[in-house]
Amino acid sequence: MTSSQQSPPELRSIRTAELLAVGSELTAGETRDTNGGELARALSLQGVSVRRIIALPDDLALVTASFAEALSTVDIVVSTGGLGPTPDDLTREAVSVAIGEVPEVDADQQAWLRDLFARRGMPLSELNLKQAWLIPSATAIPNPNGTAPGWWVDRPDGRVAILLPGPPREMRPMWREWVVPRLRERGLGDGRLVQTLRTYGIGESHVAELLGEPMLRAANPVVATYARADWLDVRISAVDERDAGGRIVRSAREVLETAEVAVRDTLGGHVLAEGETSWADLVAAAAAGAGVRFAVVEAGTRGALGALLCDVPALERAIAHGPGVARDVSAWPVESEAIEIARAAGVEVGLSLVAHSDGTQTVLRMAVAAPANGWSRDLDLRLFQHGDHGRFRAGVAAAAFLVEVLGEEH
């Protein structure tokens, strides 16, 4: 019996969620859960408030209780993990007990599973049969990258339990392509709009000072800063502004755009990107815009710059000197190295970076040169980070310099 044969669930818009990551490998700290954070971000961007993210062991009582609590507290509960064929995989069992239904092998799911295994030339064992279970309230969520279908479980009060596999490459397409469209049909979130402005070259407290308390404490839009390894992000999140009677006086779009303009005006040239743009994206765009290919050579950075830019199509070659280059940065011939690497790699532009990191800071020197065009630019910097973090920041500084120089030179 499928959910379509029961009375339709109450319509309930989806404003709150709880996320469960099931697997003893998580509570043993052997594996780190990435699904919870990813789903939390996806839901938050849609205006759904995530109450908790909980990693649970393969313990039937505990997982059952977690489903029961969530299904009496939030609008949707999404679980990842525990859908495999072994006795330790008990997420289906847990939600079944939590809502008082009994799983049975579903003929369609069984046929699909049998066919999948046949195509792979593998025997379908008894163990795998539980992956063909359904309960009356569940609809199977197809899994394009694995053997375990997920479950979409409708509750009479309009709440939903969504069970997804643990492996991210299986979970992600199922979430994105099957679950989200159906959540949207139900009315997902609060119509929130979110924009992230990525800044570089300015400290978090200075940004806070410039933006000011009123903006940072406002309820709508909510403006918050996040200091990442490679960016200082300013995240603006807006909903419709309503009067006392509930009428919309400013749309979420208006609220967001007004705030974005204010932040951009305030932070000026420090805003270099939006959303999830990476330094590799910016460098790729700058190189494409200048119509050049480039090569890099770095010392004292353990290859941080090459790693940062490894996906850039315009990067012809990256040379990294090994660790233990404890040399005098100020005397490093960055300009001639930049010229040399450009020539050796047969490209228009070369970048040379040298860094020395001690226990408290990192000193860097870099040059960008275009030998055929006869120009070069160099830069000396001192960073307050050191060690691995300092080396990473040195790579970012070089990427930022390259973007700046390519944007200027002709």
Place this chain on the structure above:
Amino acid sequence: MTSSQQSPPELRSIRTAELLAVGSELTAGETRDTNGGELARALSLQGVSVRRIIALPDDLALVTASFAEALSTVDIVVSTGGLGPTPDDLTREAVSVAIGEVPEVDADQQAWLRDLFARRGMPLSELNLKQAWLIPSATAIPNPNGTAPGWWVDRPDGRVAILLPGPPREMRPMWREWVVPRLRERGLGDGRLVQTLRTYGIGESHVAELLGEPMLRAANPVVATYARADWLDVRISAVDERDAGGRIVRSAREVLETAEVAVRDTLGGHVLAEGETSWADLVAAAAAGAGVRFAVVEAGTRGALGALLCDVPALERAIAHGPGVARDVSAWPVESEAIEIARAAGVEVGLSLVAHSDGTQTVLRMAVAAPANGWSRDLDLRLFQHGDHGRFRAGVAAAAFLVEVLGEEH
């Protein structure tokens, strides 16, 4: 009033724990929590069973309820985050409410904080004063890398609540140097011993087949496999074996060592390392053992090999060709490239790797050469992974080949 002035807490050995990660940036998915997983692993290795890892927003009621629930269910609750000076930082407030005590500024903590800010030439604001709070049941945990002391909160029933800062570089030394020794004094865990054997070149299901159901389903020792990006780990965990009367018949050490010998005998040369040994560690040891320095050049891997080995002292230079090298791997002159890079970098050994990854697999070709000694070895491989994962695995394959070759050649 400090905890030493109350009646001493009941002695309670520490077998169970719950971990709380506090911060709305976590439930909004803007920041990923790493503390929970790290602490879970540290505790599990000591034989403490982690019941749940929970990420919570900056919500006083929710965090308070979480402490209350944990303090009636498990032996210790460890929280990270929420110890900053702002109103959103409410972990101290929450545990105070949960146990019914009132925070007050502690004179010693205030003096320490005042002194810290003075040394940094920064004013101590009113906001920061809450970082000098204590409650009667709490002892301050010194924070060598930040401004917020942690709290060690003793409960009359012997349970403990441990509040630590969110930033890992602050949390880690406090956990390791202050908290763990005191937990050990209380009796930490179940005397469990854990050993991880790192294997390469064999699939997880094949390992499961070879080890057999009895070993994989045994209660003591517990043997489990973890397929990582760079290793297939076999984790063996053992406790004392006792008879019906509770007397120890085999020590945890004996149980563990017997199992380790059995796994090593079964998996033979696939076991290449133990614990947390990395490929960089193995390559460094192999190069040191052979008394050589080396250089690498790679194409089609986006610098995966150089990234894997970036910390190896014996690595003189790493060259990576940019992406988009869609060439015929079988025709790539790996041997002459390996010889050339060794000579160009002035080292004894060169390694050249080329990979081509399509939608389903990765084809690789590699050579290790020692031109001055007149030898070279090459290898062709086909991996079932593709894309970024395939490129990473290509780097691992090259590191494994280098270790093998350096171990053989003289």
